[in-house]
Amino acid sequence: MFVTSAYAQTAPAASETPAAPAGEVHTETGVAHGAEGGSAGFPPFDSSHFASQLLWLVITFGLFYLVIQKVIMPRVGGILEDRKGRIAGDLEEAGRLKAEADAAVETYEKELAQARSKANGIAEAARNEAKAKAASDRAAIEAELAEKLAAAETRIGEIKTKAFAEVGAIAEDTATAIVDQLIGGKATGEDIKAAVAAAKQGA
């Protein structure tokens, strides 16, 4: 502390407080004592300024409190609230979009499966149709053939009966001619006819 006092001697009372008397003495501890308005030496304990400090503290701090409460708090709180809301909103939007994308993927897959089964169905139907057509074609051709066969058979039958019928007449004629040749007599048509019929029956 000798330095302090040494310096004090080199610059005596250079920047005294306006209130301090010119003759103020500074000790080694640097505490101004003596007749400074009759107050204690150590300024923070100088009660003569307490009232003024209290009054101005009340005024300034009270004002500060009001500004904080009425202006700063709602504003900063609002900013933080907005940001929180915005983030929550964005997250929600992202979640919604993700759900949408998931739904789209699901729909796509479902449609793909549907298309696949539909394609299978179409192939199946085509195959069935082709099979059915082949079957019906075959049936038609077979029916046609059967019809033709039946027609042919009837014709054969007709020809046969006709032939059989004509066989009688031919036999009668032949028999008449033979009888003429053999016996030179006249066999009655009736007799021949009966004989032919008997022969036919016998055959």
Added chain:
Amino acid sequence: MANDPIHQFHINTIVPIEVGGIDFSFTNASLFMVATVAIAAGFLYFSTSQRSLIPGRAQSVAEMSYEFVANMLREGAGSQGMKFFPLVLSLFMFILTANLLGMVPYFFTVTSQIIVTFALSMLVVGLVVVYGFYKHGLRFLKLFVPSGVPGVLMPLVISIEVISFIARPISLSVRLFANMLAGHITLKVFAGFVASLGALGALGIGTAILPLIMTVALTGLEFLVAFLQAYVFAVLTCMYLNDALHPDGH
């Protein structure tokens, strides 16, 4: 008397005001109270005036102080304590700004005046007492009766609790006041060494390096203390408010 480490705490009248024989003068202390409030409120006001979604640097600082105090209060006094948020935020910002403003050379440190810190701590403790009785009535006195103490020890424990409660405004105010006062005096003394040694010639200038290093280091420390004391004051305020909110909660 520039080298007097106490000089910086002198109160000088700027505008003399006297009402009913009491000195209410506008002094350098008043001036720096006004400056503290103007700077703190101005900073909080203008840094948030853009209301940006993505905050700039200044707005970030304002938001950080807001959330810092909000979290401190929520942890200290629960969500019910949030009704005291404006008070705690005001106290924290006022003390922090006053402490930091005091770090500027030639500036007056508002919080180095015991009457100022005592008034602030009385505001807190007074609020605790008034709100505690208003909210809980006589149940507030349970604060002094810890649960689970054997009956024989009760008188002793209660008297200790009462004394510690009464000591609160004193410890709260003296802690802040003494830290600021001692820090500024130490800083001034070491800075004074630099100037004094520097005046002694070449050898002195060489030696003056040591207190200069000390002064630089102390300046850093004092900035830390300035913040720390504001934080401690705010945290203790939250704890005391918790007593008023939940007197039987401990």
